[in-house]
Amino acid sequence: MATSVFNLETVFPDVQIGDPISREVAYRLIRVNDQQLPELLAAALATKRKFKSNLITYSRKVFIPLTNLCRDYCGYCTFRRDPGQPGAHTMTPDEVLAVARAGEKLGCTEALFSLGDKPELIFPEMRDALRHVGYNSTLHYLEAMCELVLRETLLLPHPNPGLLSTEWIARLARVSPSMGLMLESTKHLACHDDAPDKIPAKRLRTIEEAGKQKVPFTTGLLIGIGETLKDRVDTLLSIRDLHERYGHIQEIIIQNFRAKPEILMRDHAEPSHGDMLRTIAVARLLMPEMNIQAPPNLSLPNYDDFLDAGINDWGGISPLTPDFINPEKPWPHLNQLQLRTEAKGNILRQRLPVYPEFVPALTERKGLLSEKLAIAIGAACLARSAA
Ligand code: SF4
Numbered sequence: 087m088a089t090s091v092f093n094l095e096t097v098f099p100d101v102q103i104g105d106p107i108s109r110e111v112a113y114r115l116i117r118v119n120d121q122q123l124p125e126l127l128a129a130a131l132a133t134k135r136k137f138k139s140n141l142i143t144y145s146r147k148v149f150i151p152l153t154n155l156c157r158d159y160c161g162y163c164t165f166r167r168d169p170g171q172p173g174a175h176t177m178t179p180d181e182v183l184a185v186a187r188a189g190e191k192l193g194c195t196e197a198l199f200s201l202g203d204k205p206e207l208i209f210p211e212m213r214d215a216l217r218h219v220g221y222n223s224t225l226h227y228l229e230a231m232c233e234l235v236l237r238e239t240l241l242l243p244h245p246n247p248g249l250l251s252t253e254w255i256a257r258l259a260r261v262s263p264s265m266g267l268m269l270e271s272t273k274h275l276a277c278h279d280d281a282p283d284k285i286p287a288k289r290l291r292t293i294e295e296a297g298k299q300k301v302p303f304t305t306g307l308l309i310g311i312g313e314t315l316k317d318r319v320d321t322l323l324s325i326r327d328l329h330e331r332y333g334h335i336q337e338i339i340i341q342n343f344r345a346k347p348e349i350l351m352r353d354h355a356e357p358s359h360g361d362m363l364r365t366i367a368v369a370r371l372l373m374p375e376m377n378i379q380a381p382p383n384l385s386l387p388n389y390d391d392f393l394d395a396g397i398n399d400w401g402g403i404s405p406l407t408p409d410f411i412n413p414e415k416p417w418p419h420l421n422q423l424q425l426r427t428e429a430k431g432n433i434l435r436q437r438l439p440v441y442p443e444f445v446p447a448l449t450e451r452k453g454l455l456s457e458k459l460a461i462a463i464g465a466a467c468l469a470r471s472a473a
Contacts, residue, residue, distance in 0.1 A: 097122055097125040098111075098115070098125060098126070098129060101115075101129050101371065103129065103132045103133050103136060104133060104136050104137075104374055105374070106326075106371070106372055106373065106374060107368075107371045107372055109319065109323055111371075112319045112322070112323070112368050112371070112372055113315075113316055113319055115364070115367070115368050115371065116315045116318060116319055116364050116365065116368045117315055117364075118364065120360065123360065123363065123364070126364065126367045126368075127363060127367055127394045127395050127396075129367070129371060130366070130367035130368075130370040130371055130394075130395050130396035131393075131394055131395070131396055133370050133371060133374045133396060134370055134378075134396040134397070134398055136374070137374055137375045138377075138398040140431055140432045140433055141398065141432070141433055141435060142393065142397070142398055142399065142400065142427050142432045142433065142434050142435070143377075143398065143399045143400070143434075143435050143436070143437040143441075144399065144400040144401065144402070144403050144423070144434065144435075144436060144437065145195065145196045145244075145401065145402045145403070145436070145437055145438065145439050146192075146193055146194045146195055146196065146402075146403060146404070146405065146420075146436050147189070147194055147195075147196035147197070147198045147244075147402035147403065147404050147439070148185050148186060148188070148189030148194050148196070148197055148198070148241070148404055148406055148407050149198050149200065149402070149404055149407040149408070149409065149410055150177065150182055150185055150186070150197055150198060150199050150200070150231075150407075151165070151175075151177070151200055151201065151410040152176065152177050152182070152199050152200070152201040152224075152227070152228060152231060153175070153176040153177070153201050153202055153205060153212070153224060154166055154167045154173070154174060154175060154176075154201070154202055154410075155167060155168070155169060155174060155176065155202050155205035155209055155211075155212050156201075156202025156203055156205055157202070157203055157204050157205055157207050157208045157209075157282070157283070158202070158203050158278075158280070158281035158282065158283050158284060159280040159281060160277055160278060160280075160281045160284060161276070161277030161278075161279075161311075161349065161350040161351045161354075162277055162308075162311060162343055162349050162350075162351045162354075163349065164346055164348055164349055164411075164412075164413075165200075165202070165410060165411050166202050168209070169209050169211035169212065170211070176212070176215055177231075178219075179219070179230075179231065179234055182231050182234060182235065183234060183235070183238055183239075185197075185406070185407060186235045186238070186239045186241050187238070187239055188406055189239075189241060189404070189405075189406050189407070190239045190240055190241055192405045192406055193405075193436075194241060194404070194405070194406070195240070195241060195242060195436070195438050195439070195466055195470075196241060196242060196243075196244050196402055196438070196439040197232075197235045197239075197241040197242065197243045197244065198244050198246065198402050198439070199228060199231065199232065199243060199244065199245040199246060199247070200246050200410065200411065201224065201228065201246070201247055201248075202224075202248075203247070203248030203249065203283040204223075204224060204248065204249075204283070205224060206223055206224055212224070224247070225247060225250075225254050225257075225258070228245055228247055228258070229257055229258060229261060231243075232245060232258065232261040232262050233261050233456070233458070236261060236456070236458040236459055236462055237458055240462070240465065240466065240469075242262070242263050242438060242439050242440070242459075242462055242463065242466055243261060243262040243263075243439075244262060244263075244264055244265060244266065244304075244402075244439035245258055245262050245265050245266075246265065246266045246267065246268075247265075248267065248283050249267070249283045249288055249289065249292050250265075250267070250292050250295070250296075251295075252295050252299075255292070255295050255296050255299055255301060256299060256454070259296075259299060259301045259451070259454065259455070260454060260455055260456045260459065261456050261458075261459055262439075262459070263302065263438070263439060263440035263445075263448055263459065263463055264301070264302040264303065264304060264336060264439050264440040264441075264444070265296065265301060265302075265303060265304070266303065266304035266305065267289060267292055267293060267296075267303075267304075267305055268305060268306050268307075268308060268339065268341070269286070269289050269290065269293065269305045269306065269307065269321060269324070269325060270284065270286075270289070270306075270307060270308040270311070270321075271286065271307065271308065271311065271313045271317055271318075271321050272286045272290070272317065272320050272321045272324045273286065273313050273314075273317040273320070273321075274286060275311055275312040275313060276312055277311050277312055277350070277351060290324060290328070293305055293325075293328055293335075294328055294331075294332070296332075296334060297328055297329075297331065297332025297333075297334040297335075298332065299454075300332070300333075300334055300447055300450070300451060301334060302334060302336040302440050302441065302444040302447065302448070303334050303335055303336060304335075304336060304337050304339065305325055305335060305338060305339070306337075306338050306339025306340060306341060306379070307321050307322065307338070307339070307340055307341065307365070307369075308341050308342075308343060309340065309341065309342055309343065309357050309361060309362070309365055310342055310343035310354075310355070310356055310357030310361065311343050311351070311354075312354075318365055318368075319368065319372075322338070322368065322369050322372050322373070323372065325338055325373075326372055326373050329373070329376070333447075334444075334447075335376070336377060336440065336441045336443075336444050337376070337377035337378070337379050337399060337441065338369060338373070338376055338377070338378050338379070339379045339380070339381070339401060340362065340365050340366050340369060340378065340379070340380045340397075341380070341381055341384065342356065342357050342361070342362050342380075342384050342385065343356055343357060344356055344384055344412060344415065346414070359385065359388060359391065362380065362385060362392065362395075363391060363392070363394075363395045364395075366378060366380055366392055366395035366396055366397055367395045367396055369396070370395070370396030370397075371396075377398055377399050377441055378396060378397050378398060378399065379397060379398075379399040379400065379401045380392045380397050380400075380401075381400070381401050381409075382400055382401075382403075382417065382418050382423060383409055383412065383415040383416060383417045383418065384412060384415055386415070386418065389418070389426075390426040390427070390429070390430060393427065393430045393432060394430070399437075400423060400427075402439075403417050403418075403420060403423065404417060405420060436470070436473070437470070438463075438466050438467070438470060440463070442467075442470075445463065445467060448463060
């Protein structure tokens with residue numbers, strides 16, 4: 087998307103490039119009309135360039151859907167299954183290792199563990215399956231699979247297991263350099279009526295606890311699921327507030343809802359491309375130095391417009407595994423991603439699942455990391471700096 091002649095002072099006199107905008111200004115900017123949108127994008131891009139230069143990153147990953155059983159029923163989810171439903175599956179350790187090893191051969195450095203939240207609480211079948219392999223809970227099994235990947239491959243685990251207690255954040259942080267939980271929205275929305283793990287206050291508590299433990303953390307918004315524009319700004323501000331207090335948010339994902347025939351929300355309107363651009367731009371102006379990411383596969387063919395709105399990261403891209411959350415939306419080929427990124431004057435660079443600026447914080451936590459993880463982080467950083 088082309089931006090017009092930069093005319094910031096005239097259109098947005100209360101925006102200074104590099105200074106975080108206020109709540110009130112954000113409420114206004116997220117509603118700009120199509121005529122003012124190019125100026126908003128120009129301000130966001132100038133801000134991104136000031137703090138992130140022309141660098142755009144991505145993480146080469148394998149996607150490991152450890153189990154798609156889940157005790158929640160989110161209105162937009164095609165990933166989750168009940169036991170016995172077609173496609174219901176919990177991966178075995180051999181399956182986990184096979185995917186991780188195949189990814190390692192293709193230059194991946196991230197093992198993204200995505201899974202349903204606490205399925206054993208409502209499904210006896212999951213309790214039996216876990217007992218069969220020797221674990222008390224899905225989190226115990228996840229911890230063991232992170233250890234397995236660390237022990238047998240060069241990949242670094244990045245788990246996304248849902249809500250976590252203080253104890254489980256510490257346990258998983260021993261075996262993974264970063265972890266994630268999408269906040270989605272700070273507003274309770276109808277799509278989460280049957281999802282006890284999507285209560286915003288509980289998700290904020292998990293993210294805050296990770297901050298207290300200084301764990302590099304990925305979070306973000308899912309937009310277009312019933313929230314208002316004001317809710318979106320409020321969600322961004324909640325994340326900003328947590329980051330100001332604990333300094334641990336390593337990236338914010340702005341993800342767009344996509345309607346699919348098999349979901350409860352099949353007739354719900356999708357957010358427009360302009361919605362994505364406005365939300366990304368406002369996120370950049372609220373948090374000028376933040377790593378901001380948008381998934382390219384959910385906005386084909388025009389995903390490269392997000393570069394104009396101030397993103398500096400494409401997230402995890404896999405040369406091997408599909409996006410199991412959105413399997414009908416394949417990631418663009420890495421060559422394509424590179425061409426599109428460079429066509430807008432940027433440099434595309436591979437990163438680890440922990441951003442470079444958060445590695446020193448991990449070094450400070452060294453006594454809390456498993457020996458394997460400490461060695462793996464050191465080796466991965468060395469390999470990346472030599473690349
Ligand atoms: S989005 Fe996550 S928590 Fe919600 S139903 Fe799907 S797997 Fe479960």
